[in-house]
Each structure stands twice: as structure tokens, then as C-alpha cells.
Amino acid sequence: xxxxxxxxxxxxxxxxxxxxxxxxxxxxxxxxxxxxxxxxxxxxxxxxxxxxxxxxxxxxxxxxxxxxxxxxxxxxxxxxxxxxxxxxxxxxxxxxxxxxxxxxxxxxxxxxxxxxxxxxxxxxxxxxxxxxxxxxxxxxxxxxxxxxxxxx
Ligand SMILES: Cc1cc2nc3c(=O)[nH]c(=O)nc-3n(C[C@H](O)[C@H](O)[C@H](O)COP(=O)(O)O)c2cc1C
Numbered sequence: 001x002x003x004x005x006x007x008x009x010x011x012x013x014x015x016x017x018x019x020x021x022x023x024x025x026x027x028x029x030x031x032x033x034x035x036x037x038x039x040x041x042x043x044x045x046x047x048x049x050x051x052x053x054x055x056x057x058x059x060x061x062x063x064x065x066x067x068x069x070x071x072x073x074x075x076x077x078x079x080x081x082x083x084x085x086x087x088x089x090x091x092x093x094x095x096x097x098x099x100x101x102x103x104x105x106x107x108x109x110x111x112x113x114x115x116x117x118x119x120x121x122x123x124x125x126x127x128x129x130x131x132x133x134x135x136x137x138x139x140x141x142x143x144x145x146x147x148x149x150x151x152x
Contacts, residue, residue: 002032003152005050009038009057009069015093018131019056029148038072043079051152052087055108063100083118091125102126121150
């Protein structure tokens with residue numbers, strides 16, 4: 001089993017594509033991660049044996065996480081699992097033409113780092129516009145290169 005679980009929320013597939021790209025890039029660095037759609041994620045994913053988590057989500061509706069990810073947060077929020085000692089990395093997709101650019105990343109940081117005590121190990125990645133753009137592919141690759149050194 002992998003040591004790190006990536007949970008993503010994606011409405012039109014952009015974040016999903018980035019999630020699997022991150023898995024592919026990490027694999028090329030000999031780091032294996034599991035990937036899960038937030039629709040299928042629940043409390044037991046966070047309280048199991050993973051030593052780290054990567055959370056990724058796009059922003060919709062004036063700064064909110066994609067609805068599937070929002071529902072996941074609601075499912076775990078009553079239990080508020082303690083993520084102390086767990087390594088946390090966060091990425092978000094959005095569009096800087098919106099007022100609340102990548103607002104979902106602020107909510108993910110509040111939820112998993114501030115409220116659940118997870119240890120943020122890397123600066124949060126913000127992807128502006130289509131992830132397939134050359135510039136964004138380079139940003140993702142750079143981030144993953146750093147991340148590979150930090151996760152188990
Ligand atoms: C109706 C609508 C609302 C959006 N609202 C925001 C927003 O408030 N902030 C932001 O950064 N991006 C916003 N976006 C951009 C999306 O987050 C972006 O297209 C993202 O790549 C979608 O990823 P997904 O396919 O993984 O859901 C919005 C897009 C649409 C179509």
C-alpha cells in the first residue's frame with residue numbers, strides 16, 4: 001500500500017487530470033501514491049495508516065470547493081479527525097478572472113491544517129486556467145519535484 005493518499009474534487013475533469021498527472025510524475029521519482037475521488041472518500045481514509053495526504057480541488061460558486069469535495073468535508077467535519085503528524089500538501093485549480101481565485105485552497109488549509117492539525121509540508125500550488133497549458137505543466141512538474149523529496 002502507498003504511504004500517501006491524494007483526494008481530489010473535480011466537476012469538469014481538470015483537477016482529476018492533474019491528480020493523475022501528479023501520480024504519474026511521482027511514480028517516475030519512485031514514489032507511489034493512491035488517488036481517490038472525493039465522492040468515494042470518507043473518514044476512514046483519514047484515520048487509516050497513510051502518513052500523508054495530498055488534497056486537490058477546483059473552485060466554484062464564488063470561492064467554494066467543487067461540490068463533491070465540499071460534501072466530503074461535510075462528511076468528516078463532525079468527527080474532526082486529528083491529522084497531527086500527517087504530512088499535508090494542497091493544490092487547487094481556478095481562474096484568476098474570478099474574485100475568489102482558488103478559494104477552495106483556503107478552505108482546504110483551514111480544514112486540514114488549522115482545524116485538524118495536519119503538517120503542511122509544501123507551499124500550496126495554484127493552477128490558473130487550463131492545466132494542459134505548457135506553463136501550467138511546468139509549474140506542476142516543479143511542484144511535484146519538490147514534493148517527491150518531502151513525502152514518504
Ligand atoms: C461557473 C464557474 C464558476 C467558477 N468560479 C470560480 C471561482 O470562484 N474561483 C476560481 O478561482 N475559479 C472559478 N472557476 C474556474 C474553475 O475552477 C476552473 O475552470 C477549474 O479548472 C475547473 O476544474 P474542475 O474541472 O476540476 O472542476 C469557475 C468556473 C465556472 C465555470
